[in-house]
Amino acid sequence: MTIDLPVGLPMPRNRDVLFDPAQRVHVTRRRERRFPFPVPNGWFIVACSSELAPGEVQAVFAFGRDLVLFRTDAGEPRMLDAHCPHLGAHLAVGGRVEDDCIRCPFHGWRFDGESGACTEIPYGGANHIPKRAQAHSYPTLERNHMVWAWYHAEGEPPFYDVPVVEEFHDPDWQPILVREFDIAIAAQEMAENNVDYSHFRYVHGTDGIPEDEFITEGTYKRAVGQGGNFVREGYGLGLGVLRVKGWVTFLSSTTPIDEEHVHVRWVFTTPKANGDDALVSAADSFCDGVSQDIPIWENKIYRPHPVLTKSERPILEHRRWARQFYSAYDEDIPTTTEEDE
Ligand code: FES
Numbered sequence: 001m002t003i004d005l006p007v008g009l010p011m012p013r014n015r016d017v018l019f020d021p022a023q024r025v026h027v028t029r030r031r032e033r034r035f036p037f038p039v040p041n042g043w044f045i046v047a048c049s050s051e052l053a054p055g056e057v058q059a060v061f062a063f064g065r066d067l068v069l070f071r072t073d074a075g076e077p078r079m080l081d082a083h084c085p086h087l088g089a090h091l092a093v094g095g096r097v098e099d100d101c102i103r104c105p106f107h108g109w110r111f112d113g114e115s116g117a118c119t120e121i122p123y124g125g126a127n128h129i130p131k132r133a134q135a136h137s138y139p140t141l142e143r144n145h146m147v148w149a150w151y152h153a154e155g156e157p158p159f160y161d162v163p164v165v166e167e168f169h170d171p172d173w174q175p176i177l178v179r180e181f182d183i184a185i186a187a188q189e190m191a192e193n194n195v196d197y198s199h200f201r202y203v204h205g206t207d208g209i210p211e212d213e214f215i216t217e218g219t220y221k222r223a224v225g226q227g228g229n230f231v232r233e234g235y236g237l238g239l240g241v242l243r244v245k246g247w248v249t250f251l252s253s254t255t256p257i258d259e260e261h262v263h264v265r266w267v268f269t270t271p272k273a274n275g276d277d278a279l280v281s282a283a284d285s286f287c288d289g290v291s292q293d294i295p296i297w298e299n300k301i302y303r304p305h306p307v308l309t310k311s312e313r314p315i316l317e318h319r320r321w322a323r324q325f326y327s328a329y330d331e332d333i334p335t336t337t338e339e340d341e
């Protein structure tokens with residue numbers, strides 16, 4: 001089956017593209033990677049809280065790694081590298097939760113969910129546990145009805161926090177609605193979209209190029225548009241909180257699957273005063289919007305030295321900001337646009 005190429009300016013809106021990979025257009029076929037970045041360091045959603053019951057075990061693939069996610073009997077989410085340090089079984093395939101630990105299905109070794117240390121080798125009279133019997137563990141936390149894991153390429157501890165989105169806990173706001181889908185794009189490229197003001201007119205067909213303010217402070221960033229009514233805050237690469245005054249608040253999370261793919265979770269709420277239909281219609285409208293970006297994103301490449309106009313300087317600022325989230329990645333980011341020269 002051939003898929004028709006989209007006709008753009010603006011790009012067509014087709015929400016089905018998000019949830020049906022068969023409707024995606026992929027024509028870029030070069031063999032080199034499209035994006036040069038490694039997986040960024042940061043907090044990423046690995047499950048919805050409601051989908052992980054105590055004692056439950058899940059296989060997760062994220063950060064280019066096979067992972068096992070489980071909830072302890074006491075209710076804590078825990079995440080380890082999936083393959084057992086002993087003889088390599090996948091801990092999610094038959095492994096069982098015991099108190100704070102997971103027991104491997106292959107030979108019954110038991111690993112602590114928080115430290116990853118082996119706490120028991122149940123046979124052979126082993127009276128001491130070798131130091132190397134240690135699974136790599138990931139810091140986890142639970143916030144905004146989601147389970148988050150901290151990824152750091154060098155195993156360093158978290159250097160920023162996940163904000164509480166107050167509306168998700170406010171009785172005047174609707175219970176959350178989650179939409180999730182995959183996109184073949186690097187997290188940084190997806191985030192760059194927010195400071196790429198001119199694309200709003202040409203991809204999305206919005207009236208004008210929004211006049212925006214864009215600031216960065218350490219690991220935090222904020223973009224404001226539509227006369228102060230549309231505020232997008234970013235915490236690291238892959239966690240955004242968007243608020244359109246009086247209409248919708250949503251948390252936008254992009255979990256890197258690997259260097260070139262992300263799993264997106266959008267968590268929406270709307271004021272109850274806006275009626276029951278407001279929540280679905282707000283979610284639909286953002287899904288319609290991103291359906292216009294997806295064919296561009298899934299076929300574009302990264303230009304390290306782009307030709308830019310003066311008004312596009314925030315793109316360079318965003319790239320410099322994003323660099324702090326990578327281990328072992330360097331890039332010579334231009335400091336001026338073509339027009340400045
Ligand atoms: S492979 Fe896990 S206990 Fe042997």
Ligand SMILES: [Fe+2]
Pocket residue numbers: 193199203204289290293
């Ligand atoms: Fe966009």
